[in-house]
Amino acid sequence: MVATDISPTTRETAQQTKAAARQLAVLSTEDRNAALNVIADALTAASEDIVAANQTDCANAEQDGISSALYARLKLSETKLKATIAGVRDVANLADPVGQMQIHRELDEGLVLKRVTCPLGVLGIIFEARPEALIQITALAVKSGNGVILKGGKEAIQSCQTLTRVIRDALSQTNINPNVVQLLTTREEIRELLALDEEVDLIIPRGSNSFVRYVQENTRIPVLGHADGICHVYVDAAADLKQAVDVTVDAKVQYPAACNAVETLLVHQQVAGEFLPQVAIALQENGVELRGCDRSLEFLSIPQATPEDWSTEYSDLVLSIRVVESLEDAIGHINTYGSKHTDSIITQNPDTAHKFLKSVDAAGVFHNCSTRFSDGFRYGFGAEVGISTQQMPPRGPVGLEGLVTYKYQLVGDGHIAATYSGENAKPFTHRTINN
Amino acid sequence: MVATDISPTTRETAQQTKAAARQLAVLSTEDRNAALNVIADALTAASEDIVAANQTDCANAEQDGISSALYARLKLSETKLKATIAGVRDVANLADPVGQMQIHRELDEGLVLKRVTCPLGVLGIIFEARPEALIQITALAVKSGNGVILKGGKEAIQSCQTLTRVIRDALSQTNINPNVVQLLTTREEIRELLALDEEVDLIIPRGSNSFVRYVQENTRIPVLGHADGICHVYVDAAADLKQAVDVTVDAKVQYPAACNAVETLLVHQQVAGEFLPQVAIALQENGVELRGCDRSLEFLSIPQATPEDWSTEYSDLVLSIRVVESLEDAIGHINTYGSKHTDSIITQNPDTAHKFLKSVDAAGVFHNCSTRFSDGFRYGFGAEVGISTQQMPPRGPVGLEGLVTYKYQLVGDGHIAATYSGENAKPFTHRTINN
Numbered sequence: 001m002v003a004t005d006i007s008p009t010t011r012e013t014a015q016q017t018k019a020a021a022r023q024l025a026v027l028s029t030e031d032r033n034a035a036l037n038v039i040a041d042a043l044t045a046a047s048e049d050i051v052a053a054n055q056t057d058c059a060n061a062e063q064d065g066i067s068s069a070l071y072a073r074l075k076l077s078e079t080k081l082k083a084t085i086a087g088v089r090d091v092a093n094l095a096d097p098v099g100q101m102q103i104h105r106e107l108d109e110g111l112v113l114k115r116v117t118c119p120l121g122v123l124g125i126i127f128e129a130r131p132e133a134l135i136q137i138t139a140l141a142v143k144s145g146n147g148v149i150l151k152g153g154k155e156a157i158q159s160c161q162t163l164t165r166v167i168r169d170a171l172s173q174t175n176i177n178p179n180v181v182q183l184l185t186t187r188e189e190i191r192e193l194l195a196l197d198e199e200v201d202l203i204i205p206r207g208s209n210s211f212v213r214y215v216q217e218n219t220r221i222p223v224l225g226h227a228d229g230i231c232h233v234y235v236d237a238a239a240d241l242k243q244a245v246d247v248t249v250d251a252k253v254q255y256p257a258a259c260n261a262v263e264t265l266l267v268h269q270q271v272a273g274e275f276l277p278q279v280a281i282a283l284q285e286n287g288v289e290l291r292g293c294d295r296s297l298e299f300l301s302i303p304q305a306t307p308e309d310w311s312t313e314y315s316d317l318v319l320s321i322r323v324v325e326s327l328e329d330a331i332g333h334i335n336t337y338g339s340k341h342t343d344s345i346i347t348q349n350p351d352t353a354h355k356f357l358k359s360v361d362a363a364g365v366f367h368n369c370s371t372r373f374s375d376g377f378r379y380g381f382g383a384e385v386g387i388s389t390q391q392m393p394p395r396g397p398v399g400l401e402g403l404v405t406y407k408y409q410l411v412g413d414g415h416i417a418a419t420y421s422g423e424n425a426k427p428f429t430h431r432t433i434n435n
Numbered sequence: 436m437v438a439t440d441i442s443p444t445t446r447e448t449a450q451q452t453k454a455a456a457r458q459l460a461v462l463s464t465e466d467r468n469a470a471l472n473v474i475a476d477a478l479t480a481a482s483e484d485i486v487a488a489n490q491t492d493c494a495n496a497e498q499d500g501i502s503s504a505l506y507a508r509l510k511l512s513e514t515k516l517k518a519t520i521a522g523v524r525d526v527a528n529l530a531d532p533v534g535q536m537q538i539h540r541e542l543d544e545g546l547v548l549k550r551v552t553c554p555l556g557v558l559g560i561i562f563e564a565r566p567e568a569l570i571q572i573t574a575l576a577v578k579s580g581n582g583v584i585l586k587g588g589k590e591a592i593q594s595c596q597t598l599t600r601v602i603r604d605a606l607s608q609t610n611i612n613p614n615v616v617q618l619l620t621t622r623e624e625i626r627e628l629l630a631l632d633e634e635v636d637l638i639i640p641r642g643s644n645s646f647v648r649y650v651q652e653n654t655r656i657p658v659l660g661h662a663d664g665i666c667h668v669y670v671d672a673a674a675d676l677k678q679a680v681d682v683t684v685d686a687k688v689q690y691p692a693a694c695n696a697v698e699t700l701l702v703h704q705q706v707a708g709e710f711l712p713q714v715a716i717a718l719q720e721n722g723v724e725l726r727g728c729d730r731s732l733e734f735l736s737i738p739q740a741t742p743e744d745w746s747t748e749y750s751d752l753v754l755s756i757r758v759v760e761s762l763e764d765a766i767g768h769i770n771t772y773g774s775k776h777t778d779s780i781i782t783q784n785p786d787t788a789h790k791f792l793k794s795v796d797a798a799g800v801f802h803n804c805s806t807r808f809s810d811g812f813r814y815g816f817g818a819e820v821g822i823s824t825q826q827m828p829p830r831g832p833v834g835l836e837g838l839v840t841y842k843y844q845l846v847g848d849g850h851i852a853a854t855y856s857g858e859n860a861k862p863f864t865h866r867t868i869n870n
Contacts, residue, residue, distance in 0.1 A: 022770070022794065022796070025793070025794075025796075026790070026793045026794055105814075105815060107808070107813065107814070107815065111804060111808075113814060113815075118793075120826055120827070121796070121826060201826045201827070202826075202827070216655075217655075220651075220652075222825075222826075222827050240849065243848075243849035246849060246851055247849060247851060249851075250851035250852055250853050251851075251852075254851070254852050254853050254856065255852075335457070353846075355461070357842075357844050358460070358461045358553075359457065359460070359461055361457065361460075361556070362842065363842060363843060364842065364843045364845065365842055365843070365844050365845075366844070366845045366846070366847075367844070367845070367846040367847070368846065368847050368848055368849055368850070369546060369845055369846070369847030369848075369849070369850040369851070370850065370851045370852045372851070372852035373542070373546075373845055373847075373850070373852055374843070374845075378542060378852075378855070378863065379540075379542070379548060379843070380540060380542065380548075380863065380865035390657075391555055391556060391636045391637075391657075391840055392555070392636070392637065392657050392840055393828065393840055393841060395840055395841060395842070396842070396843045397843075405826055405827055405828055405830055406828060406830060407792075407797065407798060407799065407800055407830070407831070408798060408799045408800070408809070408814070408831045408832075409792050409800050409801070409802070410799065410800075410801045410802070410804055410808055410809075411788075411801070411802040411803065411804070412801075412802070412803045412804030412808075413678075413803055413804075414675065414678035414681060414682060414803055414804070415803070415804040415805065415808070416681055416682060416684075416685035416686075416689070416804070416805045416807075417685055417686075417689050417690075417805045417807035417808055417813075418685050418689050420813070421689065428813065428815065430815035
């Protein structure tokens with residue numbers, strides 16, 4: 001990690017955000033939800049300006065020869081904007097993640113402990129082209145009582161500046177200090193943001209694998225996200241092969257660029273001869289390019305996979321195939337090459353499934369279903385702030401609960417520790433209080 | 436962070452621990468608890484050897500001119516050993532932190548999501564003189580299904596080697612691979628341990644503030660712990676002053692070296708004239724040295740506090756005193772100089788207390804009670820693995836739940852994501868299943 005000089009302006013911006021976030025943290029659920037609706041109204045009223053600013057960005061990007069994929073992400077049509085604004089109102093309607101009581105316990109008569117969720121503080125969000133991400137993330141930050149420092153892609157600068165201005169103006173009509181939302185505009189400020197470990201409590205990077213890895217390796221601030229999504233489907237000896245074909249095709253084809261798409265198919269040697277030709281036809285009909293280990297080449301005419309394939313997230317219609325000796329062999333492969341994202345077993349044998357779910361070290365361990373279900377919305381979280389592949393919680397798809405922490409509140413009536421120490425120590429009651 | 440070369444031996448040790456921990460992770464509650472009792476039996480049987488090894492360490496330490504405080508910590512008497520072994524059996528009787536179901540939800544008919552706690556993997560523990568810490572930590576690791584790489588103080592090397600040998604021999608008679616417990620013996624290995632981010636999932640440093648800060652600044656592995664414990668008691672204008680005296684004395688005097696002891700007393704200006712002389716007498720009777728801000732010197736004949744005092748954890752019978760203008764002033768002081776450990780307000784005004792508990796950014800926010808209650812055993816967690824002052828959970832006193840993570844298990848019957856996408860998308864049911 002390289003030491004970074006932080007400009008006085010950036011430091012001051014961050015301190016302002018922190019101060020404003022502390023004011024926001026004590027506001028009521030109603031205050032925060034009302035502000036979200038004011039933001040939604042303001043964005044609706046300013047739709048023309050926002051779309052115009054985005055058109056300027058798009059025109060500039062075209063001149064710079066932007067790729068068509070990036071252009072599609074940059075473009076903020078009126079329809080996309082409307083849907084995003086509707087999403088802000090949806091966030092207002094979600095349950096409040098702040099103020100949830102997780103523990104309520106009497107330690108002794110009149111001495112009551114509560115563990116209550118509270119905002120983290122300030123979020124640092126770095127995202128690429130998509131300008132609507134700014135709206136979504138700001139809505140989640142306000143909902144969870146956090147300040148947010150945003151850094152968008154330089155190609156979206158006009159869009160981001162307009163959106164930030166509209167949102168800050170809207171907040172100035174509410175009980176929330178507009179300084180809770182700040183926009184950084186230069187690339188140099190990313191390094192500065194990552195160095196602000198006194199002011200920023202969580203970094204959420206949205207971008208390429210290499211960018212996320214860069215962020216993880218260059219900050220002491222906790223990072224919510226994942227670099228690689230190397231997901232596996234393992235087809236066991238006791239698999240329903242028709243089901244195995246359907247799940248494999250879905251996991252690869254339904255949205256190959258997604259982090260929860262499958263990259264490597266593992267097949268038990270007992271069923272390789274029957275299964276591989278079937279699945280290969282189904283995948284190739286969907287335009288999937290296959291690469292196989294030596295043993296799989298006995299059954300398929302496809303290029304040979306190199307060891308590098310096992311560690312590659314293709315994010316495309318490419319799939320590597322490996323024949324394994326046993327369940328243990330499959331688990332070993334996944335725990336060696338996987339990225340702890342999501343791995344699925346296809347089997348009709350419950351004991352085998354149980355062993356797989358216990359032994360595979362990943363945020364998502366699935367049985368007889370597609371890896372593509374690994375997603376906050378599909379899990380029913382209402383919103384997704386990211387998918388984490390780290391070992392400590394929060395792990396996997398993370399909803400609003402990833403944007404809050406907790407504090408212990410202890411209320412007594414003059415209670416002192418000496419009462420509970422030494423020879424005549426009074427015992428604690430440690431009685432759970434039901435709400 | 437400086438890149439560290441890891442010797443092949445240390446890397447291999449860590450990989451063995453990781454492999455053994457993966458086997459341990461799938462064992463049953465009964466297997467893990469049985470192993471703890473086998474360990475307790477073996478330690479009892481080897482008591483003589485252990486005490487003898489410790490006597491060698493103590494003799495060597497005396498020759499090296501060790502301080503009497505460190506000697507007291509190094510010394511493992513038969514009584515202390517017995518109590519520690521009893522603690523191992525207590526850990527066996529605690530509820531299993533592994534396999535707890537946190538979410539149980541139907542996503543659609545036949546597609547069921549569970550979020551289940553599971554072991555973290557491998558813990559890296561660095562502790563100082565106290566050899567019984569090795570026993571306690573190993574018991575908590577086995578209970579929670581984790582491997583553990585231990586690094587004890589060099590002054591305790593004979594004790595640690597004997598204890599590790601006894602524990603590993605005991606494990607070889609159980610279903611647990613003895614490689615789950617490893618001991619590092621050289622100081623150089625601390626740097627290596629901190630660099631093992633592929634193999635080690637959590638570092639728990641036990642030692643001085645500066646050592647913990649060194650660890651936090653020199654590893655990419657998550658660290659559970661705290662450097663400073665700068666705790667405050669704020670005596671509000673509406674305080675019961677008798678109560679305020681009792682709590683202040685308890686918070687400072689009951690165990691001044693503890694991280695949850697008070698370091699700075701904040702007093703509202705309206706009650707400073709009445710309260711300060713009372714509390715000063717009570718504290719000075721207990722041998723506490725006082726240092727005060729300018730305004731407090733109007734009421735007390737004590738040395739002047741310097742700005743450095745507000746950021747100092749004395750860990751001794753010393754207390755700094757500051758008179759504040761208002762509640763907001765007190766909150767501002769704590770949020771500026773505190774270490775997010777534990778801060779307490781003394782007031783009879785519930786609104787003032789409410790604002791303090793909401794606005795102070797700390798793991799523990801207390802009302803009318805001593806900061807000394809901030810402790811895993813007092814909170815009723817059964818065991819404490821550390822106290823964290825970081826912003827993200829786990830925060831505050833951390834019990835066994837700090838040694839586990841979770842995974843999402845999704846079980847279907849051939850379910851694919853395509854069914855729930857596009858024009859004729861089937862809606863999810865997202866129905867909570869009650870157990």
